[in-house]
Amino acid sequence: MFGRVLESLEEIVAPNPSLFQNFEYNWKLIKTFYMKINQNDQHIDNTNIPYYMEQMLQILIQEETQNKDSAKSNKSAECLEFLLESKPLDLLVDLAINEKPIGCRRWVLKWIKRYLTCLENPMIAHGSVFKPIIKLMTVCKGALASPYEMDEILFLEAVAGLIGKNPDVIKLFIPSHQHSDSTTKGLFSTKPPKHNTLFESNKLEPNIRRVSLMINDETEESSCNEKSASPKNHSFPKDCNCDDGDRFNLLDAVMSYIESADSTIVVRACEGILILVSLKELDNHCNAINASFTELSHIIGEKLFLCAESIPDDMELSDIEECNVTWGLFPKDDHHHFIGRYQLTSFLCWLDYADCLVKENYLIADLLGMLFREQVLEKNLEPNLLELNGPFGLVLTAKVIKQIKSEELLEEVATWLVGTEINGSDCLLNIIIENAQDNSEVLLQTLQLVEALLENPNERILHSMIFLYVNSRGYYDSREIESWSDEEEMREKRHGSAESAVKSRTMAPNNILKVINNFLLLLPRQLMAESAGTCYEEYMQDASRHYQMWIKKTWKFNWPVEATSPVKRPKSPVASGECNDSGISEEMDMKFYEGPLLRLLFNQIRNMSNQPYELNLASIAILSKLALLPNPFLHEILLSTEIPVAQDAATLFTVIQALSKKLLSEIPRYSNFSARIHATAKRLLSNPPLMKDEKDQTAHDESEQLFEALIVLEEFCKELAAIAFIKYHHATE
């Protein structure tokens, strides 16, 4: 304490010292203390060392700021030069490693971290800077319990961040690449900062050796911009001469902290990893990098597996559905507790993180993607889906699909669910859907899974689930060619000519008004509750918004524009080759199969009056999404009310017609049916809807479901009409 008073006295007495004098002075005080260090065993907090160190840092920052502000001529960087020449960092790091004085390591970690982040150019490529940094890294091991864990990871992240900004220095952090150029004796070298006139002076030349590992770096120093921009990397020697044991040490060090018990440290480590793996300059063929990336993938894959395994399968399904987390933004003040919360959120956080990782690096995408499929999907989810606990497995799978945003992981899900064969129909997904057909226990959850798959659409999945079956257009009775309506013939005619401005005749039929009326007038007036429901205009607004979104989500898909039958008949001149993928099969008399999904949904609609309300809602929610997809075959089978339907085949319209007939024959049998229709509509369409009380449901009143089905159908028809109109509108725009 006394010492500090003396020093400040000195500061006052001395005639305004220059920045450099001040800097040197503080450093001298640290060194003086160091000389005496063996005599006293003080804790650093009882010494002035932190104060001196802070002074030095502030001076460095001040010097840099002054140089930035002042005119070019009178720049001087004496303090920074001193740092590079007299290597004070070496001493500081030695102190830190030996923990002398006690507690010193924390201060040095903090100091270097701040030196690296507060200075605009901390000269990381200079040997006097990165050499001590690498040395300090060796004491940062997340696996060892350390009181300085937080300071260690922040230091490492700062180094990672700096490399992120100066990717050329990355090789300095891979041992064998540091030394790989035998022509240069100096191991540690630097590259002068660009745009800093300071370092154009010859004065520093002796200290600055060219970065020895750069290929052809003799001529210029400004080329590093182009280097980082170009995809092929130049900063690594062509043939990587890493030994088997070589590693990307910085990444290894950062990785070691993801097992920490402190979630903040884990997030920092995850950020550090993201920075490092997303470096475009990384050479995945470098053995050291490859080894570290492989280990990273395995660590994350293992984490995913263990977290998934730990989720208790007796969780409330609604808790799974409602849980939303992202890896970096995990609120600690969320007091919502439920069984399995910790396990579930950990799993979803790691999944979200993996989802981010795979987007950054293709090597990791391949490895981690495969591990995700094998460990999580195949090993954990699949047994649940098929044998152990269907509803739980389905809900968790749906959650996983919703959480995934990357195409890489979604492709893995696709491979898992539908396999790699293009026309394999007995894939896992179809087994799941078929299984729901006569298993009411998993029906609702299966529908939710399908909905998740639609929310995050994948072309292969949609193909196996739907298009494999409808692309042959087997629902369409092409023998009825004579009875085609005039409009349809028009369509065929126009199809070939260039004069039409219509984007898709299938989606913009000339008989659109008929189509809309078919939906809107399906139910006889006396059965409608009209006044109570949502109005048609509102459905149009919704449909318009949603259709835009679907177009965005599916524009990459290789879907045809028009629905045409596989051409066999010589009569038709049109051969729109893009439309069907089977081409060969045309056994006209083969019975049309709409595929497991459409079959399930059509059956649900047929039985609407015997099904619980929630289930009906889930079915029509999926059907209306499917109706919005900009695919001509799906459009026809769901929205084209006027097409000739093949014998024994069903379209959505024939199905709802049948339902409507059934309702029409049963409902008027109830004496007060009109009043009941209105009462049911009022109840269901209020917000929030009132569910029938269990108590007043006299011994499971089946007629109630009948009336509920009617209301749902009425609303559904309005929505389908709106969708048909919006698609028409869009196709003619």
Next chain:
Amino acid sequence: MSYAYLFKYIIIGDTGVGKSCLLLQFTDKRFQPVHDLTIGVEFGARMITIDGKQIKLQIWDTAGQEAFRSITRSYYRGAAGALLVYDITRRETFNHLTTWLEDARQHSNSNMVIMLIGNKSDLESRREVKKEEGEAFAREHGLVFMETSARTAANVEEAFINTAKEIYEKIQEGVFDINNEANGIKIGTVSTPTNPSIGSNLPGGQSSNSCC
């Protein structure tokens, strides 16, 4: 404390524009002019009132690694609003806005409300970006704009609260799907509809169709 809604925000923009200071000013009503304050603050929370309803704002600060898109991208997920900040005394921070905006639009949910903030309005003498330029940029990209000072607290409240108001309006219009927490909005602990699967699933059912 109970609330009707919880909104998640993020603050984005170049390093040094004053994001952490803005957050500190809004949540703690103080200014701390130190060099690296980023570490430590991860998110702040504050309760505000809109339309007589208690709304909790949960605001996330990027902890100093905002230069890396791989990191900020993952933060966009699950945010209902974003404050995009530049420094009126450093033109380059203004020039980078386009990149920030593109990235934000691409990686967030499409309804995320973005507010443009020109910070450090107290440093009038060192101004490099005219207020009109900020306004023009905001107009062109459909953002709300405001100049603030984390130091004097000028407009700081307004910036956060106006963003919340816009989110609130979007909820009223039914644009935001409030049943999907992944959008950065959570219905509060009070008056949660107990039966959310009904009604919201009915096609177009009462404005918030869970379709997307």
